[in-house]
Amino acid sequence: MEAGGSLSAGRVAVAGVGMHPWGKWGNNFVSYGVVAARAALADAGIEWTDVQFIAGGETVRNGYPGYVAGATFAQALGWSGAQVATCYAACASGAQAIDVARARILAGLCDVALVVGSDTTPRGFLAPSGGERRTDLDWLRFRLVGATNPTYFALYARRRMELYGETEADWAQVKVKNARHGLNNPNARYRKEVSADEVLASAMVSDPLRLLQICTTSDGAAAVVLTSLEYAKRHGVPDPVKVAAVSTVTPTYPQTAIEMPYLSTDSAAAVAPPERLFRDAIAHAALEEAGIGPEDLSLAEVYDLSTALELDWYENIGLCKEGEAARLLHDGDTTLGGRVPVNPSGGLACFGEAVPAQAIAQVCEVTWQLRGQAEGRQVANANVGLTINQGLFGHGSSVICVR
Amino acid sequence: MPEAPSITPAPAVDGWFTTGADPHLIGVRCPACGTYAFPPEIFSCPNPRCGSSDLERVALSRRGRVWSFSVNHYAAPPPALSPEPFEPYAVAAVELPEERIVVLGRVADGVALDELQIGSEMEIVVEPIIPGADELVWKWKPVGA
Numbered sequence A: 001m002e003a004g005g006s007l008s009a010g011r012v013a014v015a016g017v018g019m020h021p022w023g024k025w026g027n028n029f030v031s032y033g034v035v036a037a038r039a040a041l042a043d044a045g046i047e048w049t050d051v052q053f054i055a056g057g058e059t060v061r062n063g064y065p066g067y068v069a070g071a072t073f074a075q076a077l078g079w080s081g082a083q084v085a086t087c088y089a090a091c092a093s094g095a096q097a098i099d100v101a102r103a104r105i106l107a108g109l110c111d112v113a114l115v116v117g118s119d120t121t122p123r124g125f126l127a128p129s130g131g132e133r134r135t136d137l138d139w140l141r142f143r144l145v146g147a148t149n150p151t152y153f154a155l156y157a158r159r160r161m162e163l164y165g166e167t168e169a170d171w172a173q174v175k176v177k178n179a180r181h182g183l184n185n186p187n188a189r190y191r192k193e194v195s196a197d198e199v200l201a202s203a204m205v206s207d208p209l210r211l212l213q214i215c216t217t218s219d220g221a222a223a224v225v226l227t228s229l230e231y232a233k234r235h236g237v238p239d240p241v242k243v244a245a246v247s248t249v250t251p252t253y254p255q256t257a258i259e260m261p262y263l264s265t266d267s268a269a270a271v272a273p274p275e276r277l278f279r280d281a282i283a284h285a286a287l288e289e290a291g292i293g294p295e296d297l298s299l300a301e302v303y304d305l306s307t308a309l310e311l312d313w314y315e316n317i318g319l320c321k322e323g324e325a326a327r328l329l330h331d332g333d334t335t336l337g338g339r340v341p342v343n344p345s346g347g348l349a350c351f352g353e354a355v356p357a358q359a360i361a362q363v364c365e366v367t368w369q370l371r372g373q374a375e376g377r378q379v380a381n382a383n384v385g386l387t388i389n390q391g392l393f394g395h396g397s398s399v400i401c402v403r
Numbered sequence B: 001m002p003e004a005p006s007i008t009p010a011p012a013v014d015g016w017f018t019t020g021a022d023p024h025l026i027g028v029r030c031p032a033c034g035t036y037a038f039p040p041e042i043f044s045c046p047n048p049r050c051g052s053s054d055l056e057r058v059a060l061s062r063r064g065r066v067w068s069f070s071v072n073h074y075a076a077p078p079p080a081l082s083p084e085p086f087e088p089y090a091v092a093a094v095e096l097p098e099e100r101i102v103v104l105g106r107v108a109d110g111v112a113l114d115e116l117q118i119g120s121e122m123e124i125v126v127e128p129i130i131p132g133a134d135e136l137v138w139k140w141k142p143v144g145a
Helices: A029-044 A069-077 A090-106 A137-145 A149-164 A168-184 A196-201 A229-234 A278-290 A307-317 A325-330 A347-351 A355-371
Strands: A012-023 A053-057 A083-087 A112-119 A204-207 A219-228 A241-247 A299-302 A384-391 A395-402 B026-029 B056-059 B063-072 B089-096 B101-107 B121-128 B135-142
Touching: A012 A029, A012 A090, A012 A229, A012 A355, A029 A069, A029 A112, A029 A219, A053 A069, A053 A090, A053 A355, A069 A083, A069 A112, A083 A090, A090 A112, A090 A219, A090 A241, A090 A355, A090 A384, A090 A395, A112 A355, A137 B101, A137 B135, A149 A204, A149 A307, A149 B063, A149 B089, A168 A196, A168 A307, A168 A325, A168 A347, A219 A229, A219 A355, A241 A278, A241 A355, A278 A307, A278 A384, A278 A395, A299 A307, A299 A355, A307 A325, A307 A384, A347 A355, A355 A384, A355 A395, B063 B101
Parallel strands: A053 A083, A053 A112, A299 A384, B101 B135
Antiparallel strands: A012 A219, A012 A241, A112 A219, A204 B063, A241 A395, A384 A395, B026 B056, B063 B089, B063 B121, B089 B101, B121 B135
């Protein structure tokens, strides 16, 4: 379908996509990024030396090279004189890198851009950088409150229990679904069926969330090659997957839902909460730019940091009304073969988090789906796909691609 | 190096809460638009249509209601402090009614974690972050517990 919500919609092509498989490989993150970048370039049939702009999604856990990710990947691929940017937006880093590259193309500053995100992660909980940093909220939430990322996911999950009567067993079905979706995905780390009983028997981590209700941390990388639509057509791709929208919105004051890594919400004492809280606003901005509604989506790749959080996203995107996400799940609407499959890739349940890579990986999956190349997990007749996640400290992130 | 003298526990952060018999969180209130904020270290009023930089430090309500909570069954990594042997600990997000603000905090030591409930009333106490720690922090304790 042609999305026509704005001048930008559909004018940038996803010419190539590539990944390094997710896992715990123990190598330098640059090596994963180079594998993903070369795969995306090969997929596009474009030489690295023809890339005019490279954007790197950046991680802060890899020391000096991580802080300069764009140039680090450029050096590893061989200095070519390309223009460069590095984007840090936590989990939204990859989407921001895509947005910067897309904007360059839309502005006419370049025709071919490469976006790369790559990461290594330690075992266990993600944690702040070292040192004693008593002015850093990410440091303080660990020191003062002992609030890990799963602590926040658990707060949201328990709200779902309280408001909608959901249970751990409801959420377990998200894991069962995503594990099944990822079975045939060659880039997924976990490719094994999981039963609801196994989920419910796994160790309690942050009550009410158990180990198999929370995503793990992984090493992994993803890359996309973006080009102007004219460039794609000149190079023999008359009908490429196109970027219809990128949403990078911040919250609107007052943000009344507690979000990582903050220790408090904004106050609603003097200003009423906005029409759309942050997660709703991320999806809304993307759909509005693309000029479509949630009913137009063929599939969605959402940030299932926890199983319960996947259900929040159904409502935030508008796939169903508030409180009806579990019913949507149980009716099979979000399962492969259903009305709007969610996380056909297997999602973070099968991949784990590789922070600056995951938003790009979501776009890779949507691209394969829209091309009909998602072997073993293909959504029938897919023509519109949405990705969504959110980056720490208020970085919105959603990309809509169309065929 | 001489042996360090024994230390009286002190607030882990300065200016965020008082200690003593009836401790309270310290926030800011904007005299221009009436909005509140916690923690108090902010540069100007967070209301984007106000932006006043003339904020006053105020005591926040001592009581509020549980918005949500979690019980953690694994030790959080450093810089979190954890007792040895590890004991599950709870974190509660509590909404202060007058300020319309939700503040996260540890649940006070000795509270029966299986009795926590969304909507129940909590009040602020100040305790060492973990038993024996020399850093004090605010915590939420069920009213009447």
